[in-house]
Amino acid sequence: MIIFLGPTPAWQRTMAFDRLVIDGVNRSSEVAEYASGKSVNAARVAHTLGRKVLTMGFAGGVRGEQLTGDLEAAGMQHAFVRVRPETRQCLTIIDRSTGAATELIEESSALADEDYEALQVRLEDVLDDARMLVLSGSLPPNGPADLYAKLVSLARAKGVRTIVDARDEPLRLAADAGADVCKVNVSELLSTIASTDDSPDGIVHAIESLRQERDGWVIVTHGAQPTLVGGRDGLYRLDAPPVTAISPIGSGDAFAAGLACGLVDGMSLPDAARLASACGSANAITPRAGFIDPATVEQLQRQVSWEKLQ
Numbered sequence: 001m002i003i004f005l006g007p008t009p010a011w012q013r014t015m016a017f018d019r020l021v022i023d024g025v026n027r028s029s030e031v032a033e034y035a036s037g038k039s040v041n042a043a044r045v046a047h048t049l050g051r052k053v054l055t056m057g058f059a060g061g062v063r064g065e066q067l068t069g070d071l072e073a074a075g076m077q078h079a080f081v082r083v084r085p086e087t088r089q090c091l092t093i094i095d096r097s098t099g100a101a102t103e104l105i106e107e108s109s110a111l112a113d114e115d116y117e118a119l120q121v122r123l124e125d126v127l128d129d130a131r132m133l134v135l136s137g138s139l140p141p142n143g144p145a146d147l148y149a150k151l152v153s154l155a156r157a158k159g160v161r162t163i164v165d166a167r168d169e170p171l172r173l174a175a176d177a178g179a180d181v182c183k184v185n186v187s188e189l190l191s192t193i194a195s196t197d198d199s200p201d202g203i204v205h206a207i208e209s210l211r212q213e214r215d216g217w218v219i220v221t222h223g224a225q226p227t228l229v230g231g232r233d234g235l236y237r238l239d240a241p242p243v244t245a246i247s248p249i250g251s252g253d254a255f256a257a258g259l260a261c262g263l264v265d266g267m268s269l270p271d272a273a274r275l276a277s278a279c280g281s282a283n284a285i286t287p288r289a290g291f292i293d294p295a296t297v298e299q300l301q302r303q304v305s306w307e308k309l310q
Contacts, residue, residue, distance in 0.1 A: 001131060002130065002132045002134065002261070003053075003056060003132070004039040004046070004056070004136070004257075005039055006040070006135070007057050007119070008137045008140060009035065009037030009059065010037040010090045010106070011033065011034075011035065012033065012034055012036030012092065012289065013031065013090075013091050014030075014032045014094065014247075014287055015030070015031050015091065015093055016031075016094040017097075018096050018097060020095035033066075035066070036289055038136040038253045039134065041253035041283075042134055042253040042256045046258075046260060047074065047076050048294060051261050054078065055071060056078065056122065056126075058080060058083045059082060059087050060082065060083040063087040063088070064082070064083075067087055079122055081119045083111055083112075086109070089106050090103065090104060090105050092287075094246065099245065101245075101247035110141045110142045110143075116143070116144060116147060127155060132163065132260045133161070133162045134164075134165070135164045136165035136166065136253065138167070146170075148166060149174045152179050153178070156177070162178075162179045163179070163256055163259060163260055163263075164183065165183045165253070167189075167192050168191055175211075180216050184220055185220065185222060189206050203220065203228065204230075215232060217231045221252055223248060224240070224245070226238060226240075227240070227255075227277060234309070236273075236309060238306055239305045240281050241304065243284055246284065246286060249289045250283050252280065255276045256276070258275040258279030258280070259273060262275040273304075274301050277304045278298075
């Protein structure tokens with residue numbers, strides 16, 4: 001089983017327009033509502049690929065009920081902690097005439113200390129059945145910066161590998177706690193180490209700064225640009241096949257899901273990264289985050305290249 005845990009899930013609405021006119025009246029040609037947020041998107045991708053998943057986090061209010069109901073309708077197991085604040089709602093706007101996808105994000109509400117304690121206890125109860133723990137997403141306001149680090153330590157004590165898709169202090173602390181993989185995009189990486197140098201050399205330096213002498217890997221996605229993978233034995237570049245994107249929202253989450261699936265299946269890191277890249281690309285050619293076609297993933301996976309840089 002792969003556990004996907006994120007403290008800030010969302011109830012998502014995606015609206016597509018043939019042509020979006022700012023300051024005008026716009027009528028959507030397509031609307032979809034579904035459970036989302038980074039961990040939920042990733043869990044849905046892994047579930048679609050046929051893996052047993054468990055989604056965890058916080059759910060509150062009517063939208064929290066909608067979120068868990070949507071997961072149940074999809075046949076996905078969950079173990080959310082019920083909280084008082086309403087689950088947030090986010091909106092994706094797709095302009096088909098330009099290919100632009102705009103994300104409007106509602107911030108999560110602050111939670112009580114006992115909510116985090118309940119989540120930790122619930123995770124401890126299910127870790128014995130897990131082979132991988134994927135932690136992803138930002139924390140609620142005033143959330144404990146060491147949350148992911150604590151959960152990584154719990155997983156390591158059970159022999160469960162971890163992937164952390166986060167940024168800033170929560171990611172740094174999780175890396176220090178022994179996360180097996182830190183997965184970020186370029187802006188998240190630079191923010192985490194307080195750097196503004198987005199040159200190729202600057203990004204390589206940032207990877208090494210985050211990884212330091214740890215045994216874990218740092219994986220840095222960059223949209224349609226090559227993905228960089230840094231580990232103890234060197235730096236690698238991953239080139240995804242070109243696709244015509246409809247919406248890139250959720251592609252990083254799909255990448256994390258594919259990576260988790262590959263590693264759990266016993267793939268080498270290069271092969272798992274190829275699967276991850278194919279999942280990210282497959283997500284980008286759909287309007288909804290976390291929705292992929294397995295046949296498309298298989299086709300794209302054969303086109304992903306892997307090269308050692310240093």
